[in-house]
Amino acid sequence: MIRRLQPLLNAIQFMTLIPTMGASRLDDDWVLPAAKYFPLVGALIGLVSGGVLLIASTIWTGLVPATLAVLAGVILTGALHEDGVADTADGLFGGRTREQRLSIIKDSRIGSYGAVTLVASLVLRIVLLASLPPWLGAAALVAGHSLGRAGIVLVMSLLPYAGNVATAKLNYPTARIGGGGAAAAAAFTVLGLLWLAIAAPAAAIFGLAGAVTLALLPALAAQRLLGGYVGDVLGATEQLAEIGLLLGVAAIAGGGQI
Template sequence: MRDAIHLEWQLFLLALRYLTRVPVPAGLPSSDDLMIRATKYHPVVGVVVGAVGAAVLWLAALVLPWGAAVILSLAATLIVTGAFHEDGLADAVDGLAGGSDRDTVLRIMADARLGKHGGMALGLVLALKLVLLASLNLPDAMAALVAGHAMGRMGAVHIIATTRYARSEGMQAIITAITPDGYRVALAMLAVLLAGMMLWFGWVATGYALVLSILLGQLFRAWFQRKLGGYTGDCLGGVQQLCELGVYLGLAIVL
C-alpha cells in the first residue's frame, strides 16, 4: 500500500514538473511509461496552478485595486507555468490560420517566433480572462481560478484520450499519451471538481461553465482536426486556454 501511494505521488510530481516550473525533488524517476501514467494528474496540476493564482489574488486584493489584483493573479499563473499553454495557443493559431496545407501548418507551429494571428489570439484570450474574472467578487474569482485551470487541463486530457496525434516523430507523441485507466481516473477527478463547483456556484452557473468550456474546446478541436487530422502539443495548449476561458465566461454570465 505504501509503495502504491509513493508511486502515485511520484506520478503527480512528474506531471507537475512537465506542466509547471514548480521545483520537484531531484532524482525523480522518469520513463515513457511513467510520463504516460502521469497524464491523469494533469487536472490536479491545474488545481495547484489555480490555487497559486487564487492566493496571489487574495493577497493583492488586500492592498491594491481590484483590477490590479486580478492582473497580478494571472501573472502569477503565467510565471508558475512558464506560459506553457499560452505559448501553445499562440503557436497553434499561427499555424492553423497561416497555413494552407498540413505540412505548412506544422512548419509554422514549429517556428518559435510569434506571428500576428497568434499574438492577436493570445491578447484576446488574456484580455477576456481579465475582464471576466474582474466581474466576479473575490471569493468567486478565487474559486473560478481553481476550477478554470483544472477544467482547462481536463479538456487537454480529453483530447489526448480521444484524438490521434498529428506528428509521427518525437517524444511528444509518447508523452501526451494516456492509458484507458488513466483517462477514467481523470474523469473521476472531473466529477469531483464539478460537484465542488455545484456546491460553491450552484448548478446553473456550473452548467453554464461546463457547457461553454466544452463548446470552446470542441470548436478549437474541430479546427485543428480539419487542418491536421489530429492534434499537436501546441493544439493542447490552445484547448487548455479556451476550456479555461469557457469556465470564466459561463460563471460571469450567471453570477
C-alpha cells in the first residue's frame, strides 16, 4: 500500500513541510511519477489556507484573515515558491547574458528585483483575498494553489531544463509526463477548481483565464532568456498563477457582489 502511495508521498514531501513517513529520498526518477499529484497537493495546501481564512474571518475583519491565510500557505510550503519568484526576478531582470542570469538565479541572496517582486506577490495576494467574501476567498485559495502546481507540471512538460544538471538540487526529468500522468494531473486540477466553479462560475472562468495568462509570463521569459526552465522558474510560475486566479476572481466578485 505504501509503495503505491509513494509518488503522492514524495509530492507532499517536496512541496510541503508535512512529515511523510514512507516517502523515499527525493532522488533518481521520482519527479515524473510524483508530478501528476502536484495539483492535488496544491489543492490540499489551499484547503488548509482556506480553512485558516474561514476561521480567522469569524474573529477578525479587514486584512487580518487574508494575511493569516496567505502566511499559512507560506509556512506550510516552507516559502518554496516565494523563494523561486524572488530568485527568478533577480536573474531575469538583473543579468545581461544567459550565464549571468543562471548564476544570479542560483545565488541564494536576494537582490532588489527579487525583494520588490516578493513583496508585490505577498501584498497582491493578501489584498485581493481580502476583497472577496470569506467563502469565495477559500474556494479561490483551493483553486489557485491547485492551478499553480498544474502550471509547474505544464512547464516541466513543455520546456527543457536549462540549468546545470550536475549541480541541480533535483534530478529534473528529461522525459515528458505520459498520457496517463497528464490525465491524472488534469483531473486533480479540475477537482481543485470544482468548489469555485460551482459557487461562482463566472468568477472561476475569469480566474482561470487570469491564472493561465500570468503563469505563461515567467515560462515565456525563461524560454527566451535562459533556453528553458530552472527550479526557481517553476516557483515563479506557481506564484503568478495564484495571483492571476485571484485577480480574475476579484474582477468579477470583489467587494462581495456574489
